[in-house]
Amino acid sequence: MTASFQCASCGAQIDFSSGASVYAVCKYCNSAQIRTGASLSDLGKVAQLKEDYSAIQLGTQGVHPRLNNNSSTRFSTIGRIRLSWERGFWDEWYVLLENGEGAWLAEAQGFYYFSVLTNDVTASQLEFPLSIGNKYNLLNNEYNVKDIKSATCSYSEGELPFSGAVGEKYESYELFTVEGDFLSLSIVDNVLLAYKGQVFSLEELSLSNLRALEGWTLEKRAFNV
Amino acid sequence: MSEITENKTDGVKQVSCPSCSSPLDIRSLGRGSTLGCAYCGTVIDIETPELKIISEAKKLVSKPKIEIGKKGKISGITFQIIGYIYRTDNNREYFWSEYLLFNPYHGYRWLSEYDNHWQFVTPLPYVPDIYTTNSYNNEKYKKFSEGYSVIVEVIGELYWQAKIGDSVKTLDFILPPKAVGLEVSTVEISASEYRYMPIEELEEAFGEIKKSFFNYSRSVSPTQVNLHKNGLWSEVAIFGILLTVLFIFQFYIGITALNKRVLNETFDLVKTNEVVSPGVTATDSAAARMIITSPFQLVNKVSNFEVLIESQLENSWLYTDVTLASTDGSFIDEQSVEVSYYHGYDSDGRWTEGSTVRTLLFSSVPPGEYKLRIEPEMPKEEFSKAPGAWNVSANNKKIISPNKIHIIAKQDVPYWTNFAVAFFALLIFPAIKIFRCASFENQRWQESNLGSVLDNFTTGD
Incomplete structure (x- = not known):
């Protein structure tokens, strides 16, 4: 499925491993590229992160234990978008599933949030702006609004299914059921994208090829701590 | 920068x-x-x-x-x-x-x-x-x-x-x-x-x-484990088991005790001039004639022995030494008792004090033939009261006149005193534990800003 293109800035080869990807950052010259038809156009350079303490990196692999019809599905990380808000930031990693589809993996405070785009949630089912504690019956379940953040894309790398241009504004909402299933809603340019997912520990996703971090070794816990 | x-x-x-x-x-x-x-x-x-x-x-x-x-x-x-x-x-x-x-x-x-x-x-x-x-x-x-x-x-x-x-x-x-x-x-x-x-x-x-x-x-701490809760229920369970054992034991004693009446006699209190108790002068009280009961048999086993003394007193008292002695002289034991009964009316209504009946218990009395020696004293004016028929004994419904003393004796009576002592002794440990457990929870909930301490303890696990 890999499609090869030439970087519009430096001419290096840029491979798109997912057919759904439309955006990539050249790993040689750090220029952001958007796919338009058969070629790429340059969106300008992405400033590199001075420090990166994220446990996940491009190439991190894992196994979702129960994705489609409860079967285990392998995935690998191919892109990242960093969203910064008033008081911090978080990373969303774009992963390629073994069936060729895309999904998202985010890490926050040691929890790994795995989600897949869903078309079954529409803006008409919700009342924007949402506020903390609002309840909605969506996808045959009750979801509570847990988290609301206005964020801006501050960094991107690898390939993405939409533009990961730095400066893009996101309205982000996290809704959870009381069992821990979540819906992640993001509004970019007045378009609502909904992702449905579940929270996992590092062990549950069998994550491998994690970033090596100076001073730390990867330990696996025997039971939850 | x-x-x-x-x-x-x-x-x-x-x-x-x-x-x-x-x-x-x-x-x-x-x-x-x-x-x-x-x-x-x-x-x-x-x-x-x-x-x-x-x-x-x-x-x-x-x-x-x-x-x-x-x-x-x-x-x-x-x-x-x-x-x-x-x-x-x-x-x-x-x-x-x-x-x-x-x-x-x-x-x-x-x-x-x-x-x-x-x-x-x-x-x-x-x-x-x-x-x-x-x-x-x-x-x-x-x-x-x-x-x-x-x-x-x-x-x-x-x-x-x-x-x-x-x-x-x-x-x-x-x-x-x-x-x-x-x-x-x-x-x-x-x-x-x-x-x-x-x-x-x-x-x-x-x-x-x-x-x-x-x-x-x-x-x-709100999350600190109440260690006093450890073993609380097993301690309560042990208490329950021991209490059951104690009850069975007491029940056994109750049904196996002879509880046998060996004496039931009534005597007149007759004034004598002999004053026997030191410190009591003849002007205040007088000794009645010493009474020796009929001989009676205590059978089978060493057992306790209960003596019931009754006298129909009207706002008066009777004091007596009671001596239990075997006729062969091998056993002698003495106790004393005061029977007093007062009653009347005041602004709160009827009041009474004391009782016309007292019991004495002799323990570990071997079998054999015995007699009781009774040495009563009472206020001297009591002796001058005329015998009448206006009182009924609570005990045996017999009409007892004043100026008489009624003596009932029983061998091997089931007693609850030991049971009560054992019961409270058993209760001490679980009671202390429950108290400690409760005060620990009390301390915990003092840090809470919700509800009452009591609510939270009593609804607790």
Whole structure:
């Protein structure tokens, strides 16, 4: 499925491993590229992160234990978008599933949030702006609004299914059921994208090829701590 | 302005405090957001290249009990202490400390300390509906407190931008040693699991903990296990079993006791001039003629022996020595008793004092032939009262005249005294345990700002 293109800035080869990807950052010259038809156009350079303490990196692999019809599905990380808000930031990693589809993996405070785009949630089912504690019956379940953040894309790398241009504004909402299933809603340019997912520990996703971090070794816990 | 430099090993970077220029370590660079200076109390934003000051310098009043930068292993995972927050409630009444633990692969945990009680805190990725159901993971919790948590001081790193004075609403639910805490702000609700961490476990992970002079806990932690509850139910169960045994034993004694009447005689009290008791003069009282009962047999076994003395007194008294003696002279035992009975009317109505009947108990009396010797005394004017037929004995419905003494004796009577003593002796330990258990819970709930202590104990598990 890999499609090869030439970087519009430096001419290096840029491979798109997912057919759904439309955006990539050249790993040689750090220029952001958007796919338009058969070629790429340059969106300008992405400033590199001075420090990166994220446990996940491009190439991190894992196994979702129960994705489609409860079967285990392998995935690998191919892109990242960093969203910064008033008081911090978080990373969303774009992963390629073994069936060729895309999904998202985010890490926050040691929890790994795995989600897949869903078309079954529409803006008409919700009342924007949402506020903390609002309840909605969506996808045959009750979801509570847990988290609301206005964020801006501050960094991107690898390939993405939409533009990961730095400066893009996101309205982000996290809704959870009381069992821990979540819906992640993001509004970019007045378009609502909904992702449905579940929270996992590092062990549950069998994550491998994690970033090596100076001073730390990867330990696996025997039971939850 | 300040430069971030890498002059330490283990991935630790350094930065100069923009306020006091002290070198500050950064351990989670690229993830951290806030850095509090341990020297001047300034809180800075390490995400901004110019190290923007979030909160100005102020004199620090608290000090971490575990050094920031220390690593320790908890349940197989190494955590490094990277940050510290000193917190208070809205009324600045309680102050507690929170230590941020970090592992780049497993995320953040917290240690919370108040009054030398430590709790290990694991943030939850979602919010369980414990605030409506009081249950979490199919276990019932009790709402313990509701309040605010306000940041007083920050030292080291935090993963969000924290300002001095930041406040969140808190709700806590307990099931010792566990608890679930909720924090509600305008942008987020978050939940955490708490677990009471004994100091030994903490020291195993991080080495010896700095101790204050008053190195003991003056309170009971919300998540502290009530050790008095340990074995409480088994102790109560043992009490129940022993009580049952005691009842069966008593019942056995009751049905096997001979409880045999061996004597039932009535005698006239006849005045004599012999005054036998020293200190009692003939003008006040007079001795009645000594009475010797008919001989009677005590059979089969060594047993107790009960003597009932009855005299129909009218606002008067009778005092007597009672001697039990075997006719062969091998056994003799003496007791004395005062029978007195007064009654009348006053503003509160009818009153009575004393009784016309008293019993005496002789213990361990061997079988054989016996007699009783009765040596009564009573006020001398009693002897002059005319015998009448106006009283009925409560005992045997026989009409007893005043100026008479009625003696009933029984062999091998079942007695409840030993039973009562044993009962209370058995009760002591469970009672102490229940008292301790209750006062521990009482102390725990004194720290709660909800409900009454009593409600919370009686509905407790």
